[in-house]
Amino acid sequence: xxxxxxxxxxxxxxxxxxxxxxxxxxxxxxxxxxxxxxxxxxxxxxxxxxxxxxxxxxxxxxxxxxxxxxxxxxxxxxxxxxxxxxxxxxxxxxxxxxxxxxxxxxxxxxxxxxxxxxxxxxxxxxxxxxxxxxxxxxxxxxxxxxxxxxxxxxxxxxxxxxxxxxxxxxxxxxxxxxxxxxxxxxxxxxxxxxxxxxxxxxxxxxxxxxxxxxxxxxxxxxxxxxxxxxxxxxxxxxxxxxxxxxxxxxxxxxxxxxxxxxxxxxxxxxxxxxxxxxxxxxxxxxxxxxxxxxxxxxxxxxxxxxxxxxxxxxxxxxxxxxxxxxxxxxxxxxxxx
Amino acid sequence: xxxxxxxxxxxxxxxxxxxxxxxxxxxxxxxxxxxxxxxxxxxxxxxxxxxxxxxxxxxxxxxxxxxxxxxxxxxxxxxxxxxxxxxxxxxxxxxxxxxxxxxxxxxxxxxxxxxxxxxxxxxxxxxxxxxxxxxxxxxxxxxxxxxxxxxxxxxxxxxxxxxxxxxxxxxxxxxxxxxxxxxxxxxxxxxxxxxxxxxxxxxxxxxxxxxxxxxxxxxxxxxxxxxxxxxxxxxxxxxxxxxxxxxxxxxxxxxxxxxxxxxxxxxxxxxxxxxxxxxxxxxxxxxxxxxxxxxxxxxxxxxxxxxxxxxxxxxxxxxxxxxxxxxxxxxxxxxxx
Numbered sequence: 001x002x003x004x005x006x007x008x009x010x011x012x013x014x015x016x017x018x019x020x021x022x023x024x025x026x027x028x029x030x031x032x033x034x035x036x037x038x039x040x041x042x043x044x045x046x047x048x049x050x051x052x053x054x055x056x057x058x059x060x061x062x063x064x065x066x067x068x069x070x071x072x073x074x075x076x077x078x079x080x081x082x083x084x085x086x087x088x089x090x091x092x093x094x095x096x097x098x099x100x101x102x103x104x105x106x107x108x109x110x111x112x113x114x115x116x117x118x119x120x121x122x123x124x125x126x127x128x129x130x131x132x133x134x135x136x137x138x139x140x141x142x143x144x145x146x147x148x149x150x151x152x153x154x155x156x157x158x159x160x161x162x163x164x165x166x167x168x169x170x171x172x173x174x175x176x177x178x179x180x181x182x183x184x185x186x187x188x189x190x191x192x193x194x195x196x197x198x199x200x201x202x203x204x205x206x207x208x209x210x211x212x213x214x215x216x217x218x219x220x221x222x223x224x225x226x227x228x229x230x231x232x233x234x235x236x237x238x239x240x241x242x243x244x245x246x247x248x249x250x251x252x253x254x255x256x257x258x259x260x261x262x263x264x265x266x267x268x269x270x271x272x273x274x275x276x277x278x279x280x281x282x283x284x285x286x287x288x289x290x291x292x293x294x295x296x297x298x299x300x301x302x303x304x305x306x307x308x309x310x311x312x313x314x315x316x317x318x319x320x321x322x323x324x325x326x327x328x329x330x331x332x333x334x335x336x337x
Numbered sequence: 338x339x340x341x342x343x344x345x346x347x348x349x350x351x352x353x354x355x356x357x358x359x360x361x362x363x364x365x366x367x368x369x370x371x372x373x374x375x376x377x378x379x380x381x382x383x384x385x386x387x388x389x390x391x392x393x394x395x396x397x398x399x400x401x402x403x404x405x406x407x408x409x410x411x412x413x414x415x416x417x418x419x420x421x422x423x424x425x426x427x428x429x430x431x432x433x434x435x436x437x438x439x440x441x442x443x444x445x446x447x448x449x450x451x452x453x454x455x456x457x458x459x460x461x462x463x464x465x466x467x468x469x470x471x472x473x474x475x476x477x478x479x480x481x482x483x484x485x486x487x488x489x490x491x492x493x494x495x496x497x498x499x500x501x502x503x504x505x506x507x508x509x510x511x512x513x514x515x516x517x518x519x520x521x522x523x524x525x526x527x528x529x530x531x532x533x534x535x536x537x538x539x540x541x542x543x544x545x546x547x548x549x550x551x552x553x554x555x556x557x558x559x560x561x562x563x564x565x566x567x568x569x570x571x572x573x574x575x576x577x578x579x580x581x582x583x584x585x586x587x588x589x590x591x592x593x594x595x596x597x598x599x600x601x602x603x604x605x606x607x608x609x610x611x612x613x614x615x616x617x618x619x620x621x622x623x624x625x626x627x628x629x630x631x632x633x634x635x636x637x638x639x640x641x642x643x644x645x646x647x648x649x650x651x652x653x654x655x656x657x658x659x660x661x662x663x664x665x666x667x668x669x670x671x672x673x674x
Binding site for chain 2: 066067070082085086089090093096098099100101102103110113114117118121226227228231253256257260263264283286288
């Protein structure tokens with residue numbers, strides 16, 4: 001549609017100034033001293049040549065484009081996952097980027113619109129974030145744009161992605177009990193759902209740690225990952241007269257329910273039952289006794305995702321962030337049987 | 338600096354089309370049917386008149402400026418306060434706005450930079466948000482720009498602000514105990530800090546509700562607003578043989594500590610002690626029995642702040658958002674004394 005454009009170089013040449021000077025004059029920048037005479041020559045040359053700079057395109061490139069779009073399902077709602085946002089925002093700021101937030105609650109149409117709106121505003125690239133670690137399906141609109149998956153994975157293993165190292169965490173949880181002397185009566189508490197990343201990987205790690213000692217899980221106390229279900233399941237387990245001296249709860253909420261059932265039954269933690277958990281949410285340090293838990297490194301996930309995006313490598317694949325063990329008072333040696 | 342510009346109206350007149358048609362042609366929009374002939378006439382008129390649209394300025398006005406800047410201390414880190422962000426982001430999207438996130442952890446220099454960066458990117462206006470309700474000092478750089486205070490207040494009562502109605506919440510908390518039959522032995526648990534908005538307003542509301550019945554607080558069990566301090570304070574209170582049949586905990590974390598001390602002492606909730614609290618965090622429904630709590634309307638705060646910003650009124654003053662009572666199982670009639 002547009003006729004061939006006169007270039008900035010041609011304007012500068014006609015005005016007898018450098019391309020930089022011409023650029024500064026035509027963009028109205030005042031952070032370089034330019035003589036009134038040079039300014040006048042540049043403006044006249046631009047008029048005479050009918051110079052029509054593509055100001056919008058340049059604006060997007062040199063100023064407005066210093067942004068990153070964070071598209072998430074509902075990352076900011078999940079209590080401690082707000083740390084993901086904080087890691088991303090602060091790392092973006094450190095690198096002179098601002099962050100657009102777009103939450104879509106998984107709505108496909110909304111995702112499309114948010115991506116389009118962000119592209120309209122010239123974002124440099126995208127983070128696609130999930131509330132909890134999962135296999136995600138980023139909007140098709142993101143294809144072809146710089147993208148880092150944050151706390152999620154896709155079928156393509158080369159897409160840059162940052163996830164917690166859940167398998168190593170499972171291994172560390174089991175090792176925590178083993179090192180305290182537990183060998184038998186170790187149970188997992190929680191529904192074990194193969195398609196849920198954290199569940200599958202944590203269990204694989206737990207299994208590997210036990211196998212290495214030629215041990216096996218004594219069993220699984222199945223329940224959904226919420227306090228009330230864990231309370232009911234563990235209460236039933238104890239009422240049935242079953243024996244567990246070491247519980248690996250698949251998250252802190254489950255551990256809360258387990259605490260409630262165990263303490264209601266008059267048993268003591270860790271004297272009668274040792275408990276180790278995952279997430280290291282606020283809850284872990286609020287329980288009595290305080291709960292040993294393997295932390296999800298939320299801040300670090302956000303930080304690394306921005307770093308990977310800015311590094312610009314397109315086939316970096318999956319980076320697994322270590323999950324630190326927060327040792328507290330809920331693990332002790334097993335009670336004599 | 339720039340010579341007088343040819344206006345879009347002049348281009349349209351020369352081309353014999355409406356101003357809207359001229360605008361659509363020159364901005365390359367394709368969402369309105371324009372004949373090839375009209376398009377050609379507009380382009381020719383623009384060339385002949387040496388029409389040089391202020392593309393950047395227009396871009397900022399019609400596309401890039403559809404953004405809102407959210408500057409906060411650390412709103413996304415506070416567990417449930419992420420809902421504030423979700424309320425703001427989703428309301429922004431509903432109104433075709435994107436949201437920039439800037440978290441500054443209260444660092445003055447960083448605040449200045451974030452505000453400047455957002456202005457460079459043409460934000461329409463700002464939300465200045467606090468993690469918990471407080472008297473804030475928004476960066477001077479925000480002065481003169483459209484601004485709504487989100488979950489905070491300043492010395493100027495006319496600045497548009499959205500805060501939870503904490504005084505009404507205090508009133509509702511006390512009414513909840515009064516309506517269950519409690520008259521005496523009502524204690525507040527928590528440090529009462531006059532300069533903390535929630536503390537001051539909740540206590541004022543509690544006092545008003547009791548005064549209306551010619552009653553008074555039996556006392557205050559002082560502790561910092563965290564479970565471990567509340568546990569210690571309530572345990573000491575009970576060990577001293579003091580009697581409390583109704584506790585108003587100043588937040589859910591305090592309630593958790595109170596539960597721990599009460600249940601450890603062999604007392605039952607609500608049979609021996611009724612408890613009402615504030616915040617309605619996840620914890621409230623996880624405790625056994627579930628905790629009656631007055632909810633902070635986080636999502637609603639974020640939503641209203643965006644709406645007020647888009648409404649554009651500069652002297653709207655403070656809007657107080659109702660805090661709903663979530664009635665659960667922790668309140669019952671007082672034990673016979």
